[in-house]
Amino acid sequence: MKIWLMKSEPDVFSFEDLKTAKNKTTLWEGVRNYQARNFMRDEMKKGDIVLFYHSNCAEPGIVGLAEIASGEAYPDPSQFDPKSNYHDPKASRDNPRWVVVDVRYKKSLKHPVSLKEIKAHPKLSEMKVAQRGMRLSVQPVEEVHYKILQEEFWTGSSSA
């Protein structure tokens, strides 16, 4: 079981949007970075934990927990859609370039863990997301960091 951090701009698609989505599930469309794609295509497994991260907003940080709900990655339909912002003219149905996975809402957090808190924490500051210039929108999270998040932020009254 792996743990992932997935970024989304709340103006585009927020954790609240995921919670209210049909079946509380969405396909994670629009990833247009090869490294991120390869994680989704090669390494994600159904049931993996997802830390849902809000980026490019007033309070960037981890706002909720989700999980991978699809068995395998499959072609991102938006790449074939000329009207989509995510359209990729170089992709074809015979030779798709981009994939999606399904992400399902799991749990909200009463107290999101802000990027500020992550950076201020002696261990969490090692996380990729805290590193300077790190733009990768899908990134693996080390188990030790997930444990710290659980034990120091999400136990007892701090989890919803």
Add this chain to the structure above:
DNA sequence: GCCAACGTTGGC
């Protein structure tokens, strides 16, 4: 809105 850091593109 600014801008540093990054990834991609394309000319050569």
Add this chain to the structure above:
DNA sequence: GCCAACGTTGGC
């Protein structure tokens, strides 16, 4: 294959 130019990300 190099690398300058460009577009994007995302914190601040």
